[in-house]
Amino acid sequence: MVTDQTPEINYNQPGDTDLPNDQTEPHASATSATAVDKNAYDETQIQVLEGLEAVRKRPGMYIGSTDFRGLHHCVYEIVDNAIDEALAGYCTDINVFLHKDGSCEVRDNGRGFPVGIHPKLGRPAVEVCLTVLHAGGKFGGEGYKVSGGLHGVGASVVNALSRRMKVTVYQDGNVYQQEYARGKVLYDLKVIGTTDRTGTTVQFWPDARGEDNPDGVFETGDFQFNILKARLREMAFLNKGVRITLTDERVEPAIERVYHYEGGIIEFVRYLNKNKEVLFPDPIYMEGVIKGTTVEVALQYNDTYQENIYTFANNIHTPEGGTHLTGFSSALTRSINEYGRQFGFLKASDTNLKSEDVRESLAAVISVKLVEPQFEGQTKSKLGNSEVRGIVDGLVYDRLSTFLGENPAIARIILDRCVGAARAREAARKARELTRRKTVLESASLPGKLADCTERDPEKCEIFLVEGDSAGGSAKTGRDRFFQAILPLRGKILNVEKVRIDRALSNNEIKAMITAFGCGYGDEFNIEKLRYHRIVCMTDADVDGAHIRILMLTFFYRYMRPLIEKGYVYIAMPPLYKVTKGKKEYYVYDDNELEKLLQEIGRDPKPEIRRYKGLGEMSSEQLWQTTMNPETRTMMQVSVEDAMAADEIMSLLMGDKVEPRKEFIEENAKLVTDLDI
Numbered sequence: 001m002v003t004d005q006t007p008e009i010n011y012n013q014p015g016d017t018d019l020p021n022d023q024t025e026p027h028a029s030a031t032s033a034t035a036v037d038k039n040a041y042d043e044t045q046i047q048v049l050e051g052l053e054a055v056r057k058r059p060g061m062y063i064g065s066t067d068f069r070g071l072h073h074c075v076y077e078i079v080d081n082a083i084d085e086a087l088a089g090y091c092t093d094i095n096v097f098l099h100k101d102g103s104c105e106v107r108d109n110g111r112g113f114p115v116g117i118h119p120k121l122g123r124p125a126v127e128v129c130l131t132v133l134h135a136g137g138k139f140g141g142e143g144y145k146v147s148g149g150l151h152g153v154g155a156s157v158v159n160a161l162s163r164r165m166k167v168t169v170y171q172d173g174n175v176y177q178q179e180y181a182r183g184k185v186l187y188d189l190k191v192i193g194t195t196d197r198t199g200t201t202v203q204f205w206p207d208a209r210g211e212d213n214p215d216g217v218f219e220t221g222d223f224q225f226n227i228l229k230a231r232l233r234e235m236a237f238l239n240k241g242v243r244i245t246l247t248d249e250r251v252e253p254a255i256e257r258v259y260h261y262e263g264g265i266i267e268f269v270r271y272l273n274k275n276k277e278v279l280f281p282d283p284i285y286m287e288g289v290i291k292g293t294t295v296e297v298a299l300q301y302n303d304t305y306q307e308n309i310y311t312f313a314n315n316i317h318t319p320e321g322g323t324h325l326t327g328f329s330s331a332l333t334r335s336i337n338e339y340g341r342q343f344g345f346l347k348a349s350d351t352n353l354k355s356e357d358v359r360e361s362l363a364a365v366i367s368v369k370l371v372e373p374q375f376e377g378q379t380k381s382k383l384g385n386s387e388v389r390g391i392v393d394g395l396v397y398d399r400l401s402t403f404l405g406e407n408p409a410i411a412r413i414i415l416d417r418c419v420g421a422a423r424a425r426e427a428a429r430k431a432r433e434l435t436r437r438k439t440v441l442e443s444a445s446l447p448g449k450l451a452d453c454t455e456r457d458p459e460k461c462e463i464f465l466v467e468g469d470s471a472g473g474s475a476k477t478g479r480d481r482f483f484q485a486i487l488p489l490r491g492k493i494l495n496v497e498k499v500r501i502d503r504a505l506s507n508n509e510i511k512a513m514i515t516a517f518g519c520g521y522g523d524e525f526n527i528e529k530l531r532y533h534r535i536v537c538m539t540d541a542d543v544d545g546a547h548i549r550i551l552m553l554t555f556f557y558r559y560m561r562p563l564i565e566k567g568y569v570y571i572a573m574p575p576l577y578k579v580t581k582g583k584k585e586y587y588v589y590d591d592n593e594l595e596k597l598l599q600e601i602g603r604d605p606k607p608e609i610r611r612y613k614g615l616g617e618m619s620s621e622q623l624w625q626t627t628m629n630p631e632t633r634t635m636m637q638v639s640v641e642d643a644m645a646a647d648e649i650m651s652l653l654m655g656d657k658v659e660p661r662k663e664f665i666e667e668n669a670k671l672v673t674d675l676d677i
Contacts, residue, residue, distance in 0.1 A: 007393045017211050052160035052183035062157045067219045071206055072227050074161065077154035078106045078202050079244075082237055083315055085110030086242045087369065091199075096232065098223050098248045103164075105203040112171035112200050115189065124189040126169055126176070131183060133427055155202070161217050162204040164673075170195045182207060186544065225255065233259045238367055240264030265298040272310075272363040273652040276302040279361070279417065280410045286399040290391045292371055297328065297396055299364035301417055305424075306558055307359040307502045308647055312367045313383045316375070322383030324368045326390030329355050335400045336418055345415040353418050356523060360421040360500075368392065402436040423464050427502035438474070447512040451476045451486040462534035463516060464572070464628070467548055471615035471623075475538070478620030479628060485532065487516050492544075493551045496558050497654035510555060521559040527566065535563060536635065538572035538627065540614040553638065554654050561640070569638040574615055574627045581607040589625045589634065617657045 020057035047143055055062050063077075085091035098104055114125035118577060124139040133156055160183035161167045171177040175193040179186040201542065208221025225248045236244045236259035243260040261267040269283040283300040305328035309415065311325045318324075325642045333355045368391075374384040404411040446452060449472070451660050454475070455461050463485040466472040472488025479486055496505040499524060504510050514521055519530040539545035539554050549571060556563050575587035577594050581601050588594045594609070615623065627633050 010546070017249060019078050027170060046071055048624060052133065054445065055133070055157050056158035056182065056217065059157075059161055063161070066217055067221075067524060068224065071208075071218050071223065072231070074158045074206060074229060075104055075106070075223070075228060077158050078104075078204070079232070080315070081155060081202075081355060082108035082110060082200070083239060083242070086239050087315070088402065091244050092241065093245075095245045096228065096247070097638075098225065098246075098250055099203075100250050101205070102208075102221050103203050103205045104223055105201060107201045109199040112169040112198050115169055115171055115176050122483065123652060124178075127178060127185060128223070130155050130165070130167060130178075130180065131185065132156060140235065143384045148438060158182070158202075159203055161207055163207045163213070163216075164204065166206040168192075168201040168203075170197045170199045170201075177637060200595075210257065212388055212477055220355055229257050229259075230370040232257075234268075234317070235259075235315060237261050237265055237268035237365075237408065240311055264369055267294055268310075269298045269300050269363050272308055272365075272647075273300055273302050275648065276304055276363075278302050279413050284403055284410075286403075288395045288399070290395060291387070293388060293391050294322075294369040295392055295395050296367040297364065297392075297399075299332075299362060300363045301414060304361055304364060304651065305421075307356075307360065307361070308363045310365050311383070312365070313373050313375070314369050314387075315367075316373075317385050318375075318381060320376075320382040321610060323385055323387075323389040324366050324383055324392050327389040328366050328396055330389075331393045331396035331400065333358050335397050335404065336414065338401065340403045340415050340419070343411075343415075345412075345419060348428045353422050354425070357422040358418045361417055366392070377551065419499075424502045428500070428505060447487065449488055451479075451481075453483050453485045458531055458533045461485065461532040462536055463532040464536045465513065465536045465538040465552060466615065466648070467545060468614070471538070471540075471618075472618065474618060474620045474623045475628065478624035484628065485516070487512060489513075489548070492548050493555065495551055495654055496555050497651065501559065503588070504555070504559075513552075513555075517560070517563075519560070519563075525560055525562060527562050530563070530568070533568050534570055535568055536570045536572050538574070538615065541574055541576055543614060543675060545614070557640070564638050564640050567639065571636040572627050573634040574612065574618070574623075575634060576612060578608075578610045578612065578622075579607050579655070 059066050059070065063073045079094060079096065082091055082094045085092075085108060088110075091108050093109045095107040096104065097107075113129060116122065116125055118125050118128045121132070123558065140294055152429045159180050160181070163182065165180045167178055167180075173194055173196070174191045175195050177192045178189040206218050206221045207216045207218035208218040210221075225246070229246055232244045232246050240262055241260075242263075243258065245259075246257045248255040264465050265271075266283050266285050279301040279514060283298045286295070288295055309328075311321055311328075313322070313324060336358045337346065337352045338668070346352070368383070368388060369624060370385065370388065370607070372385075376382040376384060404414070440477070453461055460483050462483060464475055464479070464487070466475045466486055467492065471486050472486060475486045475488075489509045489512070491509070493509040494504050496504045496510075505514075517530060517532065517535070519526050519528075535556075537549045539549045553564075556569055573589055576591075577587050577588045579586040579588060579601075584596055584601075586601070589595055598607065612618065615627075617625070625632060
């Protein structure tokens with residue numbers, strides 16, 4: 001309950017919080033001179049960035065980028081503050097709203113930002129937290145023992161990069177409020193009412209570019225519901241019992257998703273395996289606190305042939321792993337090998353299982369929470385605390401060894417799977433010798449059907465993976481031989497989602513791609529040896545062509561993922577129609593574009609419209625002009641923004657479970673406006 005009243009707040013000492021009339025982006029201050037030599041390097045060239053000006057000057061240093069990734073990172077920073085309250089035991093509910101006015105609002109029921117006067121700065125603590133870099137309760141104080149936001153720049157950076165921000169604090173029976181514009185205070189913190197709750201509400205309007213704001217920071221201010229829901233669901237998994245609600249009010253009716261998991265990462269692993277057949281019903285769960293570090297591990301094997309391991313430190317996803325992953329892998333390998341030796345799964349003459357053998361088919365989540373995590377840079381992609389390795393190793397080894405001893409039936413299933421993986425690995429090693437990239441002097445070992453380019457600088461080279469010999473012939477004739485290579489593929493490649501790599505290597509088309517690329521695959525993948533920095537999937541614009549393209553992308557995602565992560569994979573966009581009117585020819589790529597063209601050129605006299613069923617119907621000149629010429633072509637770059645979502649959709653579309661795929665098709669059938677059968 002809130003009632004209006006506005007008592008005075010005594011700040012002890014005055015502060016200049018009035019904004020100047022000019023509300024433009026902050027600028028760097030420097031000593032001025034009557035005449036400035038642009039080539040001189042003296043005191044006039046030294047810029048002093050004040051307050052949050054550094055953030056606006058170089059936003060990428062703080063949020064990674066100013067595209068949609070950086071935009072959503074701002075939401076995560078505010079939510080992380082609420083999660084830190086949950087880790088401290090004070091917050092149970094977090095609500096995120098996407099409003100019609102373009103703002104994002106995050107509400108929590110934690111203790112609320114401190115509103116007392118900061119002893120050194122003489123300003124309210126909430127204002128300090130939101131306007132000063134590296135200010136917060138996470139730098140050795142007692143505010144938070146465990147926190148993800150150790151850099152202390154989160155909320156203040158979001159403030160600096162917002163056209164407007166409003167913070168409302170519910171604390172000590174009062175409702176406090178303050179607003180900011182591009183990081184600058186608009187008015188002193190004031191009490192606007194009374195309340196019987198506690199918590200914080202932060203609402204911000206990102207400073208996005210537009211016709212009315214050409215100097216904005218972000219390329220876009222459009223929050224993506226699906227991107228946010230994936231991250232918020234992840235946070236709910238990692239913090240069992242916390243309820244996170246995402247509401248999108250920009251659509252009618254509003255969409256609301258509630259994420260609340262009492263089972264925590266156990267339910268996380270179940271989610272990872274939801275489109276797969278699991279080898280035993282319940283995930284194995286381990287938890288413990290050692291030397292102040294909390295360790296949670298959940299794992300479960302499935303019937304696929306890929307590992308799917310996610311690691312977190314203080315709720316921060318560490319995609320590059322770190323010491324917690326190293327400790328887990330070491331303990332997992334050691335405990336399974338010892339059990340295998342003890343109970344005869346591994347004979348005296350057998351070599352030990354390797355780490356990749358015991359991780360095949362494994363879905364696992366490793367979450368550690370520690371007092372002073374050491375991350376690699378602001379991106380926090382890798383955990384570096386050396387002591388964590390031993391802590392995780394000891395706990396996992398002890399708990400997993402006990403579990404295997406007490407559950408022999410499940411232990412047998414796991415050992416059978418791991419031994420099978422070891423045999424497949426050995427078979428793959430032998431097959432690898434046939435596909436390993438040769439040196440330039442051994443270039444004759446490249447696939448016989450590959451029409452290579454003469455350029456040797458990978459950054460300038462591109463290879464087209466062309467469906468069918470007919471289209472391959474047209475592409476070879478029409479290409480620019482200097483930088484374009486052509487590799488025709490016959491038929492559909494093997495679905496690697498359903499087989500191990502040793503089986504995949506028996507497929508001629510897969511072998512040809514591996515050899516042509518030259519960078520290896522799987523654990524031996526080396527991006528430095530890649531021969532082409534543009535790998536273009538060029539298939540027919542029909543259902544079969546789409547299927548072949550998906551099979552290619554599945555192989556790249558599973559065994560050459562850096563190709564996608566670094567943006568080296570593209571999809572060619574051949575035209576769907578050729579329109580001829582008089583002596584003029586037009587190429588269009590979809591039905592909407594066709595309709596627009598017909599309105600422009602007129603239907604009297606009637607234009608000739610030809611629909612292409614396949615690439616082979618085009619002459620080499622037409623294929624070059626429409627699909628291969630860098631000056632006129634259109635290509636789609638393939639990216640992996642959310643590895644978990646990508647893994648989920650790959651498993652759903654290419655796995656063995658029929659029912660989830662059927663449901664997906666039924667739910668998304670309405671999006672298909674033109675289907676070739």
